[in-house]
Amino acid sequence: MTEEHTTGEQTTEPEQKVFEQIAAQFPGLAVSAFRGQTRVVVSRDELITLMQTLRDEYSFDMLVDVTCVDYLNYRGAEDRFHVVYQLAGTDSGLRLTVCLPLNEPDLNAPSMTALWSGANWMEREVWDMFGIRFEGHPDLRRILLPDAFEAHPLRKDYPLQGRGERHNFEVLRRGEG
Amino acid sequence: MAVKTIEEKTHQRQDYLWTLNFGPQHPATHTTLRIVLKLDGERVVDAVPDIGYLHSGFEKIGEHLDYNQYVTVTDRMNYISPMSNNVGWHHAVETLMGVEPTPRCKYVRVIVSELARISDHLLSTGAIGLDVGAFTFFLYAFYQRELIYDIFESLCGARFTNSYTRVGGASHDITDITIEKIRAFAKGLPGTIQDMERLLNKNRIFIDRTQGVGLLSKAEAIASSSSGPIARASGVTRDLRKDEPYLAYQDFDFKVICSHAGDCYARYHVRMEEMKESLKIVEQAVENLPSGPIDIGQEARAAMPEKMDVYQTIEGTITQFELVMQNRGLEVPSEASYAATEAPNGELGFYIVGDGSNVAYRARCRPPSFIHFALFPQLIRGHTLSDVVAVLGSLNIIAAELDR
Numbered sequence: 001m002t003e004e005h006t007t008g009e010q011t012t013e014p015e016q017k018v019f020e021q022i023a024a025q026f027p028g029l030a031v032s033a034f035r036g037q038t039r040v041v042v043s044r045d046e047l048i049t050l051m052q053t054l055r056d057e058y059s060f061d062m063l064v065d066v067t068c069v070d071y072l073n074y075r076g077a078e079d080r081f082h083v084v085y086q087l088a089g090t091d092s093g094l095r096l097t098v099c100l101p102l103n104e105p106d107l108n109a110p111s112m113t114a115l116w117s118g119a120n121w122m123e124r125e126v127w128d129m130f131g132i133r134f135e136g137h138p139d140l141r142r143i144l145l146p147d148a149f150e151a152h153p154l155r156k157d158y159p160l161q162g163r164g165e166r167h168n169f170e171v172l173r174r175g176e177g
Numbered sequence: 178m179a180v181k182t183i184e185e186k187t188h189q190r191q192d193y194l195w196t197l198n199f200g201p202q203h204p205a206t207h208t209t210l211r212i213v214l215k216l217d218g219e220r221v222v223d224a225v226p227d228i229g230y231l232h233s234g235f236e237k238i239g240e241h242l243d244y245n246q247y248v249t250v251t252d253r254m255n256y257i258s259p260m261s262n263n264v265g266w267h268h269a270v271e272t273l274m275g276v277e278p279t280p281r282c283k284y285v286r287v288i289v290s291e292l293a294r295i296s297d298h299l300l301s302t303g304a305i306g307l308d309v310g311a312f313t314f315f316l317y318a319f320y321q322r323e324l325i326y327d328i329f330e331s332l333c334g335a336r337f338t339n340s341y342t343r344v345g346g347a348s349h350d351i352t353d354i355t356i357e358k359i360r361a362f363a364k365g366l367p368g369t370i371q372d373m374e375r376l377l378n379k380n381r382i383f384i385d386r387t388q389g390v391g392l393l394s395k396a397e398a399i400a401s402s403s404s405g406p407i408a409r410a411s412g413v414t415r416d417l418r419k420d421e422p423y424l425a426y427q428d429f430d431f432k433v434i435c436s437h438a439g440d441c442y443a444r445y446h447v448r449m450e451e452m453k454e455s456l457k458i459v460e461q462a463v464e465n466l467p468s469g470p471i472d473i474g475q476e477a478r479a480a481m482p483e484k485m486d487v488y489q490t491i492e493g494t495i496t497q498f499e500l501v502m503q504n505r506g507l508e509v510p511s512e513a514s515y516a517a518t519e520a521p522n523g524e525l526g527f528y529i530v531g532d533g534s535n536v537a538y539r540a541r542c543r544p545p546s547f548i549h550f551a552l553f554p555q556l557i558r559g560h561t562l563s564d565v566v567a568v569l570g571s572l573n574i575i576a577a578e579l580d581r
Contacts, residue, residue, distance in 0.1 A: 034512050035272055061399050065515070065543040069530055074538060075511065084528060086515055086543070090399055090413055093420045097515060118402030121551040129236075144229040144580055153237060160241050 015094055018058060026050055039097040041082075047100055048110050051085070055115055060087040060096060063112060066122035068130040072156040083109050083132060102132065111137040129154035194222055197562075201230050205308050205566040208576030212553070212565070219561045224554040231580040239540025244270045244344050244507055245481075247540065252338035254542065255578040257300050258293035259339050260329065261520045267342040268423060269516035269527035274509055276345050276479050280467040283425040285351050288359065288462045289332070289341060290424075290518070291455040295366070296325040297521035297573070298406075298448040298455075305445055305570030306377060309386040314376045321369050324362050331355045344507060345480030346472030356463055363460050370452060377445075387441035391556040391568040394439060401555075402548050405523025407572065410447045411439035417519040428465070429458045441571035479507055506535025513539075522546055522573055546578040 019038050023031050029050075030041040042050050054060040064086040071077035079101035087096045100109055111134035112119035123134045124143040131152035134140055142149065148169065151158055200211040209230040215223040235254060239247050244267075251266040252259040264286045271278065278286070303318030326336040332355045333341045333348055341347055377383045393403070398411040408415060416433040418426040434450040436443040472480035481500060486493030499505045509531035517526035523545030530539040549572045556568050 035275065035514050037514055039513075063402050064404075064517070064524065065402075065526060065528065065541070067528055067541040067543075069513070069539045069541075074532060084513075084541075086526070086528070090415045095421075095515075116402065117397070117400045118548060118551065121547065122402075125547075142229075144232040146229070153234065158237075160237060 018092075018094060019096075022054070022058060025053065037095065037097060039099060041099045041101060044100060044102070044109065047098075050098070051087075051112060051115055054087060054096065054098075058094075059089045059092045060094065062088045062090050063116040063118055063122075064088045064095075066112065066119055066126060068126045068132055068154075070130060070154065070156045079103055081107065081130065081132065083126065085112070107131060108133045108135050110135055113137055128152070131155070193217070199565060206569065206574075206576075207304060208574070208579075210550075210574065210576045210579065214562070214565070216562060219563075221557050221560055221562060221565065224557050224565075226550060226553055228550065228576070229580055231576045233581070235581040236540055236542060239537055239542075241536060243535045244509070244537065247537070248342060249338070249340045251542075252340055253577060254544065254581060255297075255520065255522065255525075255546070255575045256337070257573075257575055258297035258521045259337070260293035260341060261290040261297075261518065262525065263339060263342040264290045264424075265518040265520055265525040266527055267344060268518050269514070269529055270344055272516035273512065273514045273529050273531050274344070274479065274507065276473060278345060278424075279470055279473055280425070281350075281469050282346050282471045282473075284462050284466050285347060285471060286342065287424050287426065287429070288351070288459055288466075289329070289339075290520075291458045291462070292325050292328060292359070294455045294521040295452050295459075296322050298452045299325075301521075301570070301573035302373070302445055302448050304573075305387070305441070305567060306383070308566040308570045309383060311377060311380070311383060314373055317369055317373050317376070321362075321366055324358075324365070328355060328358045328362060331358055343472070343481060346470075350471045351466070356466070359459065359463055363456055363463075366456055367453070370449065374449060378449075384442060386564070386567050387445060387571070388438075390441045390560055390564045391571060392440050393552065393556060395437075397552075397555070398439070401552055403523065403552060404548075405519065405521070405545055406444055406447045406451060407523065407549055407552075409433065409435045410443040412437045417517055417524060421517075423516075423518060425462070426458075429461045431455075431458050441567050444571040503535075509533060509535065517543070520545060522575070522578075523549065542581060544578045544581060546573070546575050547581075550574050550579055 023029055028043060028046055032039050067084050069082045069084060071080060081102040083100040083102060085098040087098060102109060109132055111123055121143060123137055124140060126132050127134060127140055128142045128145055129152055195216040197214045197216055199214055200206040201209045211227040213225040213227060214221055235250050238250055248263050248266055251262040254262050299318040299322050303315040306314035329339055330336045332351060333339050393411045395412040398408045398413050412435060414433060414435050419433050431454045434447050434454060436447050482493040482496045487497045511531060511533045513530040515526055515528045517524045525545060526543035528541040529537050532538040557565055
């Protein structure tokens with residue numbers, strides 16, 4: 001489908017102004033929009049400053065979601081991983097998507113737990129599923145999968161079917177315990 | 178193993194503390210989750226949630242099922258209100274594809290998601306009543322849930338896992354019989370809500386068990402990303418139905434219920450009042466239901482055609498073939514978009530990355546239960562063991578959505 005089929009609210013003028021201001025303050029950002037949603041791609045060095053500024057000066061006071069996308073085999077993709085942050089302003093109603101590209105072997109991202117306490121579990125899930133390490137996270141353990149698990153199953157090179165990891169687990173029998 | 182390390186760290190100076198495993202098979206957790214509690218007598222010193230028992234890789238499955246098939250998986254996420262998950266998923270898919278549903282479809286989706294909200298709130302308030310000892314209250318609530326199941330059954334044939342929505346439409350159109358059932362239900366529900374309120378709102382035992390328990394301030398609620406009734410009970414006036422009106426929510430007259438207290442009682446209260454507002458929306462939507470088709474039609478090549486058209490017209494046959502064949506299917510841009518709906522539990526968002534095929538490249542679900550359960554240790558610290566169930570009940574944790 002082409003662009004004229006856009007649904008939902010388009011970016012209105014005052015919203016547009018906010019995003020232009022942000023782009024002017026951070027010249028390194030790659031800003032794009034799709035279906036009325038504004039996205040910025042930021043480098044790792046600038047991420048913390050950007051997030052801090054967005055939270056304190058542009059009233060993006062809520063970190064809605066932290067997730068990751070593995071762009072292995074994706075047509076036209078340049079980076080392996082994108083860590084995706086969804087921000088929202090509880091009063092302004094603005095939304096912004098912040099993407100942080102990461103490549104192997106250096107899969108480290110700064111943790112957002114100092115800015116938003118809600119980032120804690122969401123970053124643990126990203127570590128669990130994608131193997132992205134968050135520097136400065138207070139408690140970076142696996143959250144959904146068992147600690148003995150070694151793979152990161154939401155990566156694209158992890159198969160959907162096959163002999164499950166269950167076979168590698170130690171079997172405890174009654175009485176040996 | 179993880180819990181063990183935490184124990185070892187604090188073992189030396191805290192050997193007078195008791196460690197208690199709450200769950201994973203405890204009736205008051207309602208679902209499968211485990212909390213390791215450290216107790217000083219009856220006081221909870223610390224709580225370490227241990228989740229993942231129901232993890233079944235829903236997001237991985239989302240990368241292998243097409244946009245219509247995956248709706249069956251969203252049913253199983255929050256099985257207390259599957260309809261609103263269906264609506265949330267296809268709202269996100271349609272945002273990505275740029276498809277605008279028909280007015281009738283929007284209204285029907287509003288009706289089903291508000292009925293799902295009522296059904297969810299009946300269960301979550303009923304369960305907190307049950308956990309603190311009000312059994313009759315729970316039965317009153319469950320009887321009304323049964324009627325909502327009947328409505329869904331006459332609407333789409335399934336009572337529990339509805340899988341009702343489709344890209345650009347729904348599996349069945351709403352019929353007069355269903356509308357009559359909804360009207361009858363709308364007539365009966367206010368009486369039940371009144372009965373429920375009379376049982377608990379001024380009940381000394383219930384108030385003692387819930388008021389001042391599990392306090393969450395407004396600033397904490399925002400910082401911890403909470404949404405829905407839990408954030409609104411703490412004074413965050415954020416409701417996506419009002420702030421970012423999706424579907425047809427701008428057409429209806431309803432209030433956003435908020436409270437300032439931020440304790441378990443406030444969360445219970447917000448849910449009870451929200452049911453009344455949802456009922457108002459349902460009544461308005463049923464009386465003003467637009468006529469016309471529920472699917473967007475064959476020209477758009479996005480919604481499945483009627484079965485009769487498939488058998489009797491060549492256009493219908495071709496559309497069906499194009500949509501069903503694995504190498505054809507829906508036209509999806511190679512883009513990413515995030516779309517959120519106000520599910521009963523909070524903001525239910527889907528971040529979908531399309532790659533041009535009819536299967537999502539990445540189908541991330543932003544589950545409200547997961548984000549709310551992270552709050553649990555903070556809410557329970559310093560309260561007694563018996564408050565664990567009150568706080569759990571007020572957060573309305575659905576483990577299937579928690580673990581996905």
